[in-house]
Amino acid sequence: MTEAGAKTPRERYRAQVRTEVKEHAWEQIATAGASALSLNAIAKRMGMSGPALYRYFAGRDELITELVTDAYRSLADTFRAASGTGADVAALGHALRGWALEDPQRYLLIYGTPVPGYHAPDDVTAISSEILATLLDACAALSPDSPATPLDAHLEDHRDWADGHSAQPAALRRALAFWTRLHGVLSLELAGHFRGMGIDPAQLFAAELDELSRPD
Amino acid sequence: MTEAGAKTPRERYRAQVRTEVKEHAWEQIATAGASALSLNAIAKRMGMSGPALYRYFAGRDELITELVTDAYRSLADTFRAASGTGADVAALGHALRGWALEDPQRYLLIYGTPVPGYHAPDDVTAISSEILATLLDACAALSPDSPATPLDAHLEDHRDWADGHSAQPAALRRALAFWTRLHGVLSLELAGHFRGMGIDPAQLFAAELDELSRPD
DNA sequence: CTCTTTCGTTAGAAGTTGTAACTCACCAGG
DNA sequence: CCTGGTGAGTTACAACTTCTAACGAAAGAG
Secondary structure, eight states, rough: OOSSSSSSSHHHHHHHHHHHHHHHHHHHHHHHOOOGGOHHHHHHHTOOGGGGGTTOOOSSSHHHHHHHHHHHHHHHHHOOOOOHOOOOHHHHHHHHHHHHHHOOOHHHHHHHHHOOOOOTTTTHHHHHHHHHHHHHHHHHHTTTTTOOOOHHHHHHHHHHHGGTTTOHHHHHHHHOOOOOHHHHHHHHHHSSSSTTTOOOHHHHHHHHHHHHSSSS | OOSSSSSHHHHHHHHHHHHHHHHHHHHHHHOOGGGGGHHHHHHHHOOOGGGGGGGSSSSSSHHHHHHHHHHHHHHHHHHHHHHHOOOOOHHHHHHHHHHHHHHHHHHHHHHHHOTTOOOOOHHHHHHHHHHHHOOOOOOHTTTTOOOOOHHHHHHHHHHHGTTTTOOOOHEEEEHHHHHHHHHHHHHHTTTSSSSTTTHHHHHHHHHHHHHHHHHO
16 A cells, blocks of 8 residues: 555556546436436446446446536636636636537536535535636626625625635626526527527527626 | 216326326425436335336336426416516516426426437427417517617527517517526526525526516 | 226336455565 | 465346336226
8 A cells, every 4th residue: 555646556547447437427428418327338338347337436426426526627627728818708708608518418517407415525616616716807807896786785795605806796796697697598508498499599698798798 | 988088987097196196206306306206116105016107107208298398387377377467577587486496396307407318399399489478478568679789680580489479679689588597597596506605596586687677 | 797998916127226245466575 | 486465357136227018807888
């Protein structure tokens, strides 16, 4: 038994198998959804027999948890990348839509219908606060101060989620609107609710994002 | 074999069992989610043994399909009731939120993450167009005509989903915003994404609804 | 009273998650 | 170089699930 460091060949092999399992899991989720994720199917596709995977993941829940945190980390990375070229709201919006359309099930895994008995691990709160921070940066640069709305008083009282970010209430309001409105369009699009009614979701998304990017 | 009409005691018994099965299914969905719906558990809780239910439903998918159309019909009913007292947007918004919070899993069943291989039956398109019609009525009474946005051109070309409703493009725009924005807040609230960040979703929802109810 | 339809049952196939026990290979220490 | 310990992968099994098939029994129709 050696200390941590991913040095021993055993641990390297173990990590390699874990990532390979997760790759197959993503592939399977993308085609059949998260609820149809089968440990046995992954094992067979990897040439191993069922219970072998339990050496690497304690169960289906742990595997899904890992996938969720990976998805959050991926979104945080794309947000950081989009924010690197100048943190404006429009760029973040386009990055969000591109990321969501790139793998719809990955988006739905973290923002879609949750499994009732499932609780997200503590890791994701850290990552999601990082996502929120870049969003707040972009929003703070856009709305210096605007007339107070009834929401502002409530947001002033409960701004702990902003995690110490020095943003005006109007910026918090804009960040929340960014989140809820774009998620509204995106989730309905990914669920296929616009299919068959002829509307182009891209234009709907663009219109909402345009209103969100307009300096108040 | 008699003709339709729900007259024979056999058909009445059959219908009664079907509704009882659906009641147990709703109860089970409300506590464990739609993905954990178990035909066997329902049968056992009704005092029958597993495969007996296959006399009443061809399978799990048909049962879920029935529940989905029931949910749509229930939403259409509440919309019609809320619209009966004067079709204003705010009343529809409050009715939507009340209906969603009354049974979150029912809302998520029709607006949440879809099962990838699943296609909604044709019945729901009729019901959802009824829902859209009452929403368009309320929106048409609010926005007579406003400056054209880039979206309006697209909506003029693809207004088949409005189903012959004589509404200005601005009303279509408002109805779509009603749908996407309120769904954005509601779905994130029901998924529990606001829990732990101290925000009151009701105030967020109210703020969005207030902006949607404001005559442009 | 008989005949037919339908209901509910048990048996079983093909899946799933997950546990237990066993074999085997590898890696390190003496 | 040899031996022991650790961990990986295997089968076997239990307890589920959906769903099909075949059978007995009950109930309505003529």
